[in-house]
Amino acid sequence: MNPERPEERDAPRPADRETPEPSVSGTPIGRRVLLGTLGLGALGVVAAPTLQRGLEAFLGSVSGKDPTGLTGLLPNGGGFRYYSVTASVPHRGESDYRLTVDGLVDHPKTYTLADLRALPQTRLVQDVQCVTGWRVPKTPFEGVRLATLLDAAGVRSSAGAVRFTCFDGAYTESLTLEQARRDDVLVALRMQDKPVTHDHGGPVRLYVAPMYFYKSAKWLSGITVTRDVRPGYWEDRGYDVDAWVGRSNGRDDAPTN
Numbered sequence: 651m652n653p654e655r656p657e658e659r660d661a662p663r664p665a666d667r668e669t670p671e672p673s674v675s676g677t678p679i680g681r682r683v684l685l686g687t688l689g690l691g692a693l694g695v696v697a698a699p700t701l702q703r704g705l706e707a708f709l710g711s712v713s714g715k716d717p718t719g720l721t722g723l724l725p726n727g728g729g730f731r732y733y734s735v736t737a738s739v740p741h742r743g744e745s746d747y748r749l750t751v752d753g754l755v756d757h758p759k760t761y762t763l764a765d766l767r768a769l770p771q772t773r774l775v776q777d778v779q780c781v782t783g784w785r786v787p788k789t790p791f792e793g794v795r796l797a798t799l800l801d802a803a804g805v806r807s808s809a810g811a812v813r814f815t816c817f818d819g820a821y822t823e824s825l826t827l828e829q830a831r832r833d834d835v836l837v838a839l840r841m842q843d844k845p846v847t848h849d850h851g852g853p854v855r856l857y858v859a860p861m862y863f864y865k866s867a868k869w870l871s872g873i874t875v876t877r878d879v880r881p882g883y884w885e886d887r888g889y890d891v892d893a894w895v896g897r898s899n900g901r902d903d904a905p906t907n
Contacts, residue, residue, distance in 0.1 A: 775789065778906070792838065813873075816869040818869045823864075838854065855870050
């Protein structure tokens with residue numbers, strides 16, 4: 651499959667996918683706020699790490715209220731860009747986060763953050779590649795191998811795929827069962843050697859290391875084993891279902907591994 655690039659279509663342009671496209675339903679930001687944001691973005695290029703961390707937090711909070719998407723184009727210390735596919739995303743934490751594993755399994759399970767932390771952890775350090783072109787090199791992710799959760803649930807012989815849902819109420823993704831069982835596919839609890847923040851899809855997100863970043867669903871809340879692959883949020887908007895870096899979406903980027 652080698653379709654035309656989604657950027658060249660008339661459909662709404664998918665922007666990262668760490669980094670989903672900003673929702674048009676948010677409240678427009680004022681001209682002064684926008685100009686101030688642009689100034690902070692320029693400053694972030696040369697600022698000290700402390701100021702850069704503050705800028706990241708600022709961009710994360712503002713981008714959800716920015717339907718223009720301009721905040722997503724500003725530089726920041728981590729190299730990532732901030733978007734949301736909904737006007738707002740609820741926060742989940744120690745007391746109310748839950749991850750369900752269900753579908754074509756013999757033993758459906760529900761995990762708390764403490765449950766996930768108690769399982770064996772795997773650390774990967776690879777580049778993150780966005781389908782729109784930007785790359786963040788040597789990014790550490792740490793978490794539970796998805797295969798570990800699937801094995802604990804007892805996947806049935808009729809299963810062929812895994813579907814992921816998210817507590818923003820909109821983001822979805824899918825992998826084949828073979829892809830989901832790879833050693834470099836994680837249910838990630840840590841990113842850049844710290845807990846995954848809300849703006850990066852925390853407290854728990856998917857990380858699919860060899861694929862473009864839109865496959866690494868943010869705000870992960872459900873893992874459902876299915877018979878067949880179901881296109882996810884971004885596939886419905888023009889991106890490839892199989893999103894191998896350098897071998898999909900009409901791109902020839904260097905592999906992340």
